[in-house]
Amino acid sequence: MERLIVTYRLSCEADESPRQKALDIAYEQTVELPEQAVSPELAERIVGRIEELSPLSGDRHKLVISYCLDAVGDELTQCLNLLFGNISLKAGIRIDAIEWPARLLQAFGGPAHGIAGLRELLNVPSGPLLCSALKPMGLSAQALGDYCAAFARGGVHIIKDDHGLANQPDAPFQERLERCQEAVASVNARSGGNSLYFPNVTAGYSELPKRLDAAKRAGCRGVLINAWVTGLDALRYIRDEFGFAIMAHPALTGAYFQPAHGIAPQLVLGDLFRLAGADASIYPNSGGRFGFTVETCEAINDALRRDLPGIKPALPTPGGGMDVRRAPDWVRRYGPDTIVLIGGSLYRQGDLEAASRQLAEAIAQV
Amino acid sequence: MERLIVTYRLSCEADESPRQKALDIAYEQTVELPEQAVSPELAERIVGRIEELSPLSGDRHKLVISYCLDAVGDELTQCLNLLFGNISLKAGIRIDAIEWPARLLQAFGGPAHGIAGLRELLNVPSGPLLCSALKPMGLSAQALGDYCAAFARGGVHIIKDDHGLANQPDAPFQERLERCQEAVASVNARSGGNSLYFPNVTAGYSELPKRLDAAKRAGCRGVLINAWVTGLDALRYIRDEFGFAIMAHPALTGAYFQPAHGIAPQLVLGDLFRLAGADASIYPNSGGRFGFTVETCEAINDALRRDLPGIKPALPTPGGGMDVRRAPDWVRRYGPDTIVLIGGSLYRQGDLEAASRQLAEAIAQV
Numbered sequence: 256m257e258r259l260i261v262t263y264r265l266s267c268e269a270d271e272s273p274r275q276k277a278l279d280i281a282y283e284q285t286v287e288l289p290e291q292a293v294s295p296e297l298a299e300r301i302v303g304r305i306e307e308l309s310p311l312s313g314d315r316h317k318l319v320i321s322y323c324l325d326a327v328g329d330e331l332t333q334c335l336n337l338l339f340g341n342i343s344l345k346a347g348i349r350i351d352a353i354e355w356p357a358r359l360l361q362a363f364g365g366p367a368h369g370i371a372g373l374r375e376l377l378n379v380p381s382g383p384l385l386c387s388a389l390k391p392m393g394l395s396a397q398a399l400g401d402y403c404a405a406f407a408r409g410g411v412h413i414i415k416d417d418h419g420l421a422n423q424p425d426a427p428f429q430e431r432l433e434r435c436q437e438a439v440a441s442v443n444a445r446s447g448g449n450s451l452y453f454p455n456v457t458a459g460y461s462e463l464p465k466r467l468d469a470a471k472r473a474g475c476r477g478v479l480i481n482a483w484v485t486g487l488d489a490l491r492y493i494r495d496e497f498g499f500a501i502m503a504h505p506a507l508t509g510a511y512f513q514p515a516h517g518i519a520p521q522l523v524l525g526d527l528f529r530l531a532g533a534d535a536s537i538y539p540n541s542g543g544r545f546g547f548t549v550e551t552c553e554a555i556n557d558a559l560r561r562d563l564p565g566i567k568p569a570l571p572t573p574g575g576g577m578d579v580r581r582a583p584d585w586v587r588r589y590g591p592d593t594i595v596l597i598g599g600s601l602y603r604q605g606d607l608e609a610a611s612r613q614l615a616e617a618i619a620q621v
Numbered sequence: 622m623e624r625l626i627v628t629y630r631l632s633c634e635a636d637e638s639p640r641q642k643a644l645d646i647a648y649e650q651t652v653e654l655p656e657q658a659v660s661p662e663l664a665e666r667i668v669g670r671i672e673e674l675s676p677l678s679g680d681r682h683k684l685v686i687s688y689c690l691d692a693v694g695d696e697l698t699q700c701l702n703l704l705f706g707n708i709s710l711k712a713g714i715r716i717d718a719i720e721w722p723a724r725l726l727q728a729f730g731g732p733a734h735g736i737a738g739l740r741e742l743l744n745v746p747s748g749p750l751l752c753s754a755l756k757p758m759g760l761s762a763q764a765l766g767d768y769c770a771a772f773a774r775g776g777v778h779i780i781k782d783d784h785g786l787a788n789q790p791d792a793p794f795q796e797r798l799e800r801c802q803e804a805v806a807s808v809n810a811r812s813g814g815n816s817l818y819f820p821n822v823t824a825g826y827s828e829l830p831k832r833l834d835a836a837k838r839a840g841c842r843g844v845l846i847n848a849w850v851t852g853l854d855a856l857r858y859i860r861d862e863f864g865f866a867i868m869a870h871p872a873l874t875g876a877y878f879q880p881a882h883g884i885a886p887q888l889v890l891g892d893l894f895r896l897a898g899a900d901a902s903i904y905p906n907s908g909g910r911f912g913f914t915v916e917t918c919e920a921i922n923d924a925l926r927r928d929l930p931g932i933k934p935a936l937p938t939p940g941g942g943m944d945v946r947r948a949p950d951w952v953r954r955y956g957p958d959t960i961v962l963i964g965g966s967l968y969r970q971g972d973l974e975a976a977s978r979q980l981a982e983a984i985a986q987v
Contacts, residue, residue: 262845282908287783292968301759316753326758332823332850333787340784340847343875344941381941384637391652391659409667417653418706421699423691425667457698460826481706484698486852492826506702507741510876510883517876544649545699545710548886559671569899596681602658 257356260306262337264599266347266515273316276309280318280348283341285326290413296297301326307577317351320496331531332487339518340509344608350518354524361567363530365493368500369567370560370592373534376476376500377412378449383586383596383618386502386535386572387611388598396426400434402607407442407450409611413535413594414439414542415479416455418504422462427456429469436473456493457481463489467497476500482528483507488542490532502572503533511544520551525558535570540585543576549588556589570594579604579614586621623722624687626672627704631682632713632881637778639682643674646684646714649707651692655730669691669915683717695728697854699899705877705884716884721893726932729896732867733860735933736926736958740898742842742866743778744815749952749984751776752868752901752938753977755801756783762792768973773808773816775977779901779960780805781782781845782821784870789830795835802839819868822859823847829855833863842866843900849873853897860898868938869899875911891924894935901936901960906951909942915954922955934961945970945980952987 263280267273277318278290281303281342286293293302307319327334342348374380387406390400399420406414414435422428425567432454439452439527444616456466456478463485470478477500482490484507493499505524511517520538536559539545541552571589574596582595595618629646633639644656647669652659659668666689673685693700708714732738740746755765765786772780781803788794789843798820800830805818821843822832829851836844843866848856850873859865871890877883894902902925907910907918923938937955940962948961961984970976 285785286759287785288757288965288968292965295761297757301757325791328787330787330825331827332847333785335850336785336823336847340872342872344905345875346912368800376982380933391654391663391667391878393652393663419651419653419699419702421694421696423694425691457702459698461861481702482715484701484706484852484915485851486855488825489852495827505710506706507709509711510879513876513879516879539710546712599654599658602654
């Protein structure tokens with residue numbers, strides 16, 4: 256029988272027994288009852304099974320628990336809960352690795368487009384892809400549409416809304432959608448290019464389907480979403496009901512990336528985003544405004560692109576303060592199946608079209 | 622003009638300037654551009670305004686930023702993003718307090734039922750309320766239904782699914798819903814009591830409306846949901862589209878409750894859960910299996926019950942390993958507008974009906 260296998264790194268206080276902490280996790284995440292209140296049959300079948308518990312350096316221990324799939328069912332929501340629901344409220348527990356059974360891979364499904372599919376939509380069969388963001392909030396829809404046109408003329412492949420552009424009065428969603436999609440379509444028509452505009456559809460439950468309908472009607476092929484804000488399953492919903500290419504933004508996820516407590520970034524922004532349906536996953540690149548190491552970034556890249564039976568690979572999308580001058584180096588390091596996301600470093604140059612063209616040429620030569 | 626006022630506690634590294642860190646937050650959470658790329662008009666109007674920056678003890682600083690509501694719009698999703706979206710990926714930033722402008726209070730709306738409304742549904746006009754959880758996963762729907770009946774006979778007011786019961790094969794949602802709702806209705810009919818069964822409706826976007834429809838058809842009056850797993854706005858959706866009383870579970874939220882980085886528990890499980898529509902908010906009580914101090918619990922209680930213009934108060938629901946023997950003390954401490962959530966300590970006693978009755982009598986006498 257297939258099982259879900261989770262590797263944790265425990266950090267134990269002086270008065271904490273690693274064995275007891277391991278048992279607590281196995282019970283807390285399943286039956287949520289003390290051992291003495293659980294029948295031997297359920298203790299054997301449903302409670303997580305400790306497969307390994309071994310000391311690492313210092314106060315740390317490696318713990319491997321396997322879970323019967325009867326504890327998950329087939330739903331992403333309950334899977335998230337089983338992985339880190341209640342233990343998020345404890346301390347010193349970090350999920351370092353997950354081995355996905357085929358049944359859950361199939362149930363969650365992964366990207367609809369994947370790397371090859373998104374390349375086809377963009378008509379860019381090989382080489383690095385370039386993305387930029389429309390901002391800042393406070394501008395009108397018309398001004399953002401003008402930026403969109405400039406990026407498209409400069410050869411940016413994907414032009415996305417900044418993830419903080421929602422439905423504020425300066426550039427309401429519907430108006431921004433129309434201006435930006437018209438702008439990009441008009442440039443494409445003249446240039447023969449194939450840039451795509453991805454509106455930010457992040458919204459509440461009642462509003463999200465309306466935003467997606469509107470994006471469909473406007474002719475968009477992909478969308479941006481703050482996946483942890485909406486709940487991760489929104490990706491599956493968008494994939495299954497609307498068929499858009501999906502670029503997922505990591506807003507709100509950072510709290511899980513604590514050194515001693517949480518979930519490893521490559522599992523959230525790699526495995527989970529990909530399995531839920533992200534075709535591209537944005538993460539804060541090393542050397543920018545955020546603190547990821549290059550090793551973390553490469554672990555995310557690997558999680559997005561590695562072989563998983565029946566699951567298409569997704570595109571790493573490093574961003575968050577990357578300098579245009581360093582972009583070619585990052586492409587060399589991360590490989591061509593990467594979307595380079597650069598915003599501020601283009602805006603700082605003033606002429607968006609010229610700055611974009613120069614960047615597009617620089618990374619195409621890598 | 623009303624503004625959203627957020628108080629942060631910064632923890633600064635030796636090489637970090639508190640003033641620069643404050644400015645970074647003000648820009649990161651709004652325009653997401655470097656200062657030199659933002660026009661003076663937008664810097665003044667849209668970028669967060671630093672209202673106070675003052676040293677606390679050690680490496681800590683108090684920071685107050687006010688935000689123009691044009692940066693939020695009226696949506697809970699963008700509000701969450703503005704509060705902690707990108708800065709979740711940084712370090713040493715903790716939100717300690719939020720002052721809510723009337724416009725956002727009105728836009729989010731808060732509980733539909735609140736304390737008085739939930740008491741009316743339960744026909745318990747005063748005194749502490751008692752809740753227990755159906756578990757463990759692995760039992761059949763029939764077995765869980767039998768537990769439900771025993772709790773109802775014992776006088777438990779709200780009998781909820783354990784938050785890990787989703788749609789697993791041992792007790793699929795629909796079957797469990799029917800068995801448990803029938804069980805509680807049948808006991809109520811015989812006893813003249815008014816216990817309510819709250820099924821756990823946590824599910825993905827396509828499935829959630831079906832679960833809610835089913836719960837409505839079965840005659841349920843309230844539901845349980847893992848609000849951070851589904852995305853917080855699910856509460857508003859359930860409130861507005863289905864009218865259920867909502868009990869919100871804190872699964873996955875714990876990662877935000879780090880000492881130096883995150884969001885204070887009373888803001889997530891108090892303010893945010895309440896504003897999104899929770900009539901009752903479950904949190905891990907002090908002295909149980911989790912690490913909240915009694916001060917944190919009281920801060921959550923206060924956030925749920927305090928006066929907020931136009932927003933009904935919600936019921937604190939301390940749980941997570943509370944011992945029946947200590948329950949009266951907690952009621953005395955937290956006051957009668959509290960739902961005491963006790964599971965394991967009843968299951969350990971074997972006879973659920975007798976154990977529940979004894980507990981119900983003990984807390985009624987406080």
